[in-house]
Amino acid sequence: MRHDLSALLETEDFRTAARRYLPRVLFEYMDRGSERETALKQGRTALDHLRIMPSVLTGSSTRDLSCNILGKTFPTPLIVAPTAIAGMIRTGGEARIASAAARVGIPVCLATQSIVPIETVARAAPGNVWFQLYIWQNRQRTLDLVERVRTAGVETLLVTVDTAVQPLRHYNRRNGFSMGFRATPRSVLDIASHPRWAWNALLRPLLQGRGVPDFPHYPEGLRPNVLRPQQDPSVRLAQDVTWQDIEHLRVFWKGNLVLKGVLSPEDVTHARRIGIDGIVVSTHGARNLDSAPAVADVLPSLADEAGNMTVIADSGIRQGSDVFKLLALGADAVMVGRLPLYGLAAGGVEGVERILNMLLDELRVTMALSGKATLSQLGLNSLLNVRGQE
Numbered sequence: 003m004r005h006d007l008s009a010l011l012e013t014e015d016f017r018t019a020a021r022r023y024l025p026r027v028l029f030e031y032m033d034r035g036s037e038r039e040t041a042l043k044q045g046r047t048a049l050d051h052l053r054i055m056p057s058v059l060t061g062s063s064t065r066d067l068s069c070n071i072l073g074k075t076f077p078t079p080l081i082v083a084p085t086a087i088a089g090m091i092r093t094g095g096e097a098r099i100a101s102a103a104a105r106v107g108i109p110v111c112l113a114t115q116s117i118v119p120i121e122t123v124a125r126a127a128p129g130n131v132w133f134q135l136y137i138w139q140n141r142q143r144t145l146d147l148v149e150r151v152r153t154a155g156v157e158t159l160l161v162t163v164d165t166a167v168q169p170l171r172h173y174n175r176r177n178g179f180s181m182g183f184r185a186t187p188r189s190v191l192d193i194a195s196h197p198r199w200a201w202n203a204l205l206r207p208l209l210q211g212r213g214v215p216d217f218p219h220y221p222e223g224l225r226p227n228v229l230r231p232q233q234d235p236s237v238r239l240a241q242d243v244t245w246q247d248i249e250h251l252r253v254f255w256k257g258n259l260v261l262k263g264v265l266s267p268e269d270v271t272h273a274r275r276i277g278i279d280g281i282v283v284s285t286h287g288a289r290n291l292d293s294a295p296a297v298a299d300v301l302p303s304l305a306d307e308a309g310n311m312t313v314i315a316d317s318g319i320r321q322g323s324d325v326f327k328l329l330a331l332g333a334d335a336v337m338v339g340r341l342p343l344y345g346l347a348a349g350g351v352e353g354v355e356r357i358l359n360m361l362l363d364e365l366r367v368t369m370a371l372s373g374k375a376t377l378s379q380l381g382l383n384s385l386l387n388v389r390g391q392e
């Protein structure tokens with residue numbers, strides 16, 4: 003049985019449906035921030051303090067959401083962000099997100115730590131899939147993965163550079179989860195009280211002989227699964243990644259190379275100098291450095307510094323006006339992480355398609371009410387910052 007999707011009208015409706023469907027261990031993993039969740043609150047506050055300045059009598063009766071991302075024209079400014087273990091929300095979750103996004107013309111970025119392999123996701127949305135890379139301690143194994151991704155037909159590689167160590171997410175420990183599930187009386191009860199999820203994501207694949215969901219981008223023999231977290235040091239996230247690693251990748255990878263998790267102007271300058279094609283200005287959805295600056299606060303200066311690089315922004319988008327604001331602050335496109343996951347939990351492929359369309363409709367309405375016909379008309383003068391005035 004599914005939720006009645008037509009009753010889900012705004013993000014909070016999808017989030018509530020997701021909360022009902024998922025065990026707490028997964029809902030909190032997906033929904034919450036890190037440490038005291040300061041970045042989560044501050045990111046929201048920074049967006050809420052921006053108001054949109056409408057222009058009237060512009061005579062525009064159509065809204066064009068098309069934009070240029072990495073030299074190509076896309077029908078909308080949205081990209082689905084990489085989110086590890088989306089496949090634990092529903093079996094085949096990453097492929098379902100990709101096919102829903104493809105129907106709306108939105109590219110998806112698959113995570114290194116996904117449950118569905120790149121080959122399957124690339125088949126679900128041909129030409130529409132990017133890949134997110136974490137650099138492992140063993141650089142050769144990392145390059146082998148990059149080669150595999152290239153063979154699967156991926157043209158855009160996005161390297162996440164803001165996760166030197168596992169962040170502190172205390173609720174995961176309390177819930178018995180840290181990139182692997184630990185059975186405790188509390189976690190077993192949690193799962194038992196969400197039988198629909200347990201059937202869809204765990205029992206059905208087990209009964210179909212597909213075994214415990216694992217992480218297929220890891221090398222054969224070193225592949226962790228959701229019950230057995232990664233042990234082999236060669237494929238643990240490297241803590242000693244430097245610009246030199248990125249320069250090597252730049253030589254090795256001929257397609258688009260994007261750095262995700264950049265927040266300081268000096269890093270943007272460095273990226274531009276070594277020929278990076280794009281940056282994602284991101285706090286990792288407020289899931290990593292809890293005292294990170296809000297994306298909305300740093301975005302204008304970073305976009306200035308970016309030159310010809312494509313600027314993508316994410317973290318905290320919950321409604322169409324948030325998309326409008328990040329584009330007006332200088333982003334060429336935005337990524338959404340949690341929203342497609344809420345949609346997936348609430349209603350599979352249809353749920354994802356619905357929440358993406360909801361966000362686009364909200365963006366169109368915001369543009370219409372503020373007198374904008376195209377995204378190129380959005381700029382700093384479309385916004386008013388009321389922080390400190392309330």
Ligand SMILES: Cc1cc2nc3c(=O)[nH]c(=O)nc-3n(C[C@H](O)[C@H](O)[C@H](O)COP(=O)(O)O)c2cc1C
Pocket residue numbers: 031032033083084085086087113114115134162262284285286287288289316317318319337338339340341
């Ligand atoms: C459940 C979850 C898992 C994530 N896993 C990854 C990951 O493996 N790699 C990565 O670069 N970012 C990851 N992110 C961060 C997203 O790519 C993105 O930056 C963030 O979700 C954007 O914020 P939003 O969720 O508020 O839209 C994850 C986010 C979530 C919610």
